[in-house]
Amino acid sequence: MVKEAVSRHAAKSVAPAVACRLIRDAAADALRQKPLPRPYTLEPPIALEVDFQMTVMADMAELVPGSKRAGPRTVAYSHDDYREVFRAWRALYNLAGAV
Numbered sequence: 878m879v880k881e882a883v884s885r886h887a888a889k890s891v892a893p894a895v896a897c898r899l900i901r902d903a904a905a906d907a908l909r910q911k912p913l914p915r916p917y918t919l920e921p922p923i924a925l926e927v928d929f930q931m932t933v934m935a936d937m938a939e940l941v942p943g944s945k946r947a948g949p950r951t952v953a954y955s956h957d958d959y960r961e962v963f964r965a966w967r968a969l970y971n972l973a974g975a976v
Contacts, residue, residue, distance in 0.1 A: 921957035927969055934973035941968045 879896035881889045890896065907914075929935045929950045938944065938952045943965065947953040954965040 922955045923959055923962045924955045925962050926953045933976050937972040938969040
């Protein structure tokens with residue numbers, strides 16, 4: 878382990894040179910596994926629901942094309958492509974923060 882959370886804004890971590898060595902060694906060990914682990918994939922459609930703290934945040938997030946209001950403080954989004962869902966999440970998050 879190269880970093881351990883202490884709080885939301887603080888962590889205990891090893892020196893950068895040590896962290897690089899530990900990460901490099903762990904990656905090499907993982908690549909030596911037989912058979913190689915399969916990447917995790919999500920089956921479409923990929924659905925996202927975000928519960929906001931305030932209704933006005935959901936009002937703003939609902940402006941993302943393709944999103945749907947799922948509750949007073951909840952906005953939902955669904956798509957077959959994970960990258961589009963991720964982009965939508967970023968837009969929901971950014972618009973809600975504009976309040």
